[in-house]
Amino acid sequence: MKSEPEEFSIDALERVGTEPWTGVRNYQARNFMLKDMKVGDPILFYHSNCAVPGVVGIAEVASTPYPDPTQFDAASDYHDPKSSREEPRWWMVDVRFVRKFGRTVALEELKARADDFGDFALLRRGNRLSVLPVSAAQYKRILSME
């Protein structure tokens, strides 16, 4: 899961412990949370749009999916007037801090070893998804690079 550190960093997650992952407004990203995530699943926490983009730590799925409350809030930047409580459009999970890496496993390093990762959504050209799948093998490989 990607986050801009200036908005919400791994350190911020450590401070709060658990964070509702509000604001995802992309159907593919939503579907990963709605359909593929199970409580306790590990999450790679990725810092984007910063000096050294990369994986900075581990979190875990801390809830089953539920409707993102910000979609119903007219005052929120994430308000969606086309959504309703009867048929919510946007779903999310809570994310719990597990641990911060000793260092950032930079995107640059992942790219340099792209052959080791096979088909990896993060490394696909033009990838812009904020929530994307990681295989067990890819996950282990990134942990080994920490």
Place this chain on the structure above:
DNA sequence: GCCAACGTTGGC
């Protein structure tokens, strides 16, 4: 249903 225009993401 096509597709140009537009807005956003995110690396660099």
Place this chain on the structure above:
DNA sequence: GCCAACGTTGGC
């Protein structure tokens, strides 16, 4: 700050 890539919107 630039700009490529991509998703969404809306006119037709």
